[in-house]
Amino acid sequence: MSPTTYKQVVYAERPDPAIIPDKTFNVKTASLPTSLKPNEILVRAHYLSLDAAMRSWLTAKRSYIAPVELNDVMRGSTISQIHDVGSAIDSNKFKKGDWVVATSGWAEYAVVSEKFVERLDVLEGCSPRDFMSVLGITGLTAYFGLEEIGHIKPGETVVVSGAAGATGSMAGQIAKVKGARVIGIAGGQDKCDFLTSELGFDAAVDYKNPNWKQQLRDLTPKYIDVYFDNVGGEILNFCLGRAARNSRFVICGAISQYNTATPQGPANFINVISQRITIKGFIVFDYAKKYNAARKDLAQWLKEGKLKRKEHIVTGGIEKAPAALVDLYAGGNTGKMLVEIAPMSEALPGSSKL
Numbered sequence: 001m002s003p004t005t006y007k008q009v010v011y012a013e014r015p016d017p018a019i020i021p022d023k024t025f026n027v028k029t030a031s032l033p034t035s036l037k038p039n040e041i042l043v044r045a046h047y048l049s050l051d052a053a054m055r056s057w058l059t060a061k062r063s064y065i066a067p068v069e070l071n072d073v074m075r076g077s078t079i080s081q082i083h084d085v086g087s088a089i090d091s092n093k094f095k096k097g098d099w100v101v102a103t104s105g106w107a108e109y110a111v112v113s114e115k116f117v118e119r120l121d122v123l124e125g126c127s128p129r130d131f132m133s134v135l136g137i138t139g140l141t142a143y144f145g146l147e148e149i150g151h152i153k154p155g156e157t158v159v160v161s162g163a164a165g166a167t168g169s170m171a172g173q174i175a176k177v178k179g180a181r182v183i184g185i186a187g188g189q190d191k192c193d194f195l196t197s198e199l200g201f202d203a204a205v206d207y208k209n210p211n212w213k214q215q216l217r218d219l220t221p222k223y224i225d226v227y228f229d230n231v232g233g234e235i236l237n238f239c240l241g242r243a244a245r246n247s248r249f250v251i252c253g254a255i256s257q258y259n260t261a262t263p264q265g266p267a268n269f270i271n272v273i274s275q276r277i278t279i280k281g282f283i284v285f286d287y288a289k290k291y292n293a294a295r296k297d298l299a300q301w302l303k304e305g306k307l308k309r310k311e312h313i314v315t316g317g318i319e320k321a322p323a324a325l326v327d328l329y330a331g332g333n334t335g336k337m338l339v340e341i342a343p344m345s346e347a348l349p350g351s352s353k354l
Helices: 054-059 128-132 137-150 166-177 189-197 212-219 233-241 267-274 284-303 318-329
Strands: 005-011 025-031 040-049 078-085 099-102 109-113 117-119 157-161 181-186 203-206 224-229 243-251 278-281 311-314 336-340
Touching: 005 318, 025 318, 040 099, 040 128, 040 318, 078 128, 099 128, 128 336, 137 166, 137 224, 137 243, 137 284, 157 166, 157 233, 166 181, 166 224, 166 284, 181 189, 181 212, 189 203, 203 212, 212 233, 224 233, 233 243, 233 267, 311 318, 318 336
Parallel strands: 157 181, 157 224, 181 203, 224 243, 243 278, 311 336
Antiparallel strands: 005 025, 040 078, 040 109, 040 336, 078 099, 099 117
């Protein structure tokens, strides 16, 4: 028997500045619709993507996307299964049982329009869950940051901060594919060992080590040609001081600054002039028309073993998402953080499994 109600997580109170799980968010119960409008699709979420950018979605006044409004369901992307479609939906595009990436928010079920749903076209050697990581926004962000801004040349030195996270781990591996010498910066020796032993980074620096700055100096005797930044703050500032002539700084994120009341800017900014540094921020959506071509490259590298996936899956349902998001900002994950909303054993009978 199908349920009549479901759980959703709503944005309840603005963080000031840190997210407090049981204050910033509330778990509520909603009723499933008894019917759909012609252009609506009902999806059930199985995996929710947790992303560093979510913090800015709560308070950003001028950004690439409007902030989430108080009392709205928290925004998010999921691997979902279609449970019903409206009468106007073309069955050749979407039908009951299809697996999709949906902008369905932090909820067990959601009614969405067709434009917020992408049917999964799973390439050989890949998994549907890869559309939350290697083939999804995570992998695409790393790909376009390096392709469009980094312009890596073989033999160059690339430094990646937040290197054991979802995007950083992809960026470092892609840089290796491009023939670069790659140094990762991560928090904790276990993460550093993961980067070098499993992902093939040439070296890794633990920023929690009191001597991390000297270690990075020793590893960059000819300075940094490309810096892929996920953290901002002190690490960005130090890397500016190690920038090579005509280096490229790819500004993807600033996770160290998202939950602070007084964000720290770089003191070494004058090096931008003397070393002719290019610093450019970007949003992956800028390159949407190139997604399919990028996914072919990423899928091929994954199939060839040049890219390795790493998932950090939080079990226990949608109510675990708020605390998991806080854990994300604390660096509690290695690889892509997902919340399992519903196990695959609960997929529709007869449907393909992830």
